[in-house]
Amino acid sequence: MHQYKRFRLIVVTVVAIVMLVALGYSSAIVVSPKSSTMAYTNNNLLRLHVIANSNSLMDQRLKRQVRNGIINQTEGLFKNIDDIQKARNLIKNNLGYIEKIVETELARQGNNYDVNVKLGNYQFPKRTYGNMTLPAGNYKALRVIIGQGKGENWWCVLFPPFCYIDSVDKQEGSKQLGSVKKEDVDIKMKSKLLEYLNENHTLAKKMKKVKGLLMMSVTDFNNSFNE
Known part of the structure; x- marks a missing residue:
């Protein structure tokens, strides 16, 4: 009996591993063709650059509120x-709409700063996000200047829509990157894998089955030592 259970444990574990490898392979083919073949450069990105009026606590908080409003509202676009x-043209044709988003957010916060919203080419430093590195250079970006625009700025990648934290840097003075505060990281990040699983129920069921097999093998493993 002992040997049978150990044999069953090995078989179940091997099957689970094979299924995981197979799923990973098929998922790589279906989910990752663009990411594996396309390097992100200044030719295929649209970035977001928000500059605060000043470095006061109120103005920095206002900058984050404006940032969140823009990201949330442009997600639908x-x-x-x-x-x-198409993404660049869409933003170009909706600059008035985005300016209205900013003005509405400022008014909601009881503020009436002037707002300057424009689409142009701006210099960005080299940045690395995990396995993805964006080289330094001029990038097409949506720039939002609040009030005098003399405060620390914030930027990310607006399209494709993965707004990673880039850096907090002073608009005037040195180009040294500032530290990212915890309150700056309140953007809701999306998992493309979860979106894919939600849209592909067959794959989700297979993943659930693999989880069940793994749990079964762990249970068998524990029982083999308890007997």
Whole structure:
């Protein structure tokens, strides 16, 4: 009996591993063709650059509120967009709408700063996010200047819509990168894998089955030592 259980444990574990490898392989083919073949450069990105009025606590908080408003509202605009030029044209044609988003957020916070919203090419430093490195250079970006625009600024990648924290840097003075505060990281990040699983129920069921097999093998393993 002991040997049978150990044999069953080995078989179940091997099957689970094989299924995981197979799923990983198929997922790589379906989910990751663009990420594996396309390097992100200044030719296929649209970045967001928000500059605060000053470095006062109120102005920095206001900057984050404006940032959140822009990201949340533009998410719907990019819903069916898969081309960088279309994304840029979309923002270009909606500058008035985005300016209204900013003004509405400022008013909601009881503020009446002037707002300057424009689409242009701006210098960005080299930045690395995990396995992805964006080289330094001029990038097409949506720039939002609040009031006098003399405070610390914030930027991320607006399209494709993965707004990673880039850096907090002073608009005037040195180009040294500042530290990112915890309160600056309140953007809701999206998992493309979870989105894919939600849209592909068959794959989700397979993943659930693999989890069950692994749990079964662990239980068998524990029982083999308890007997």
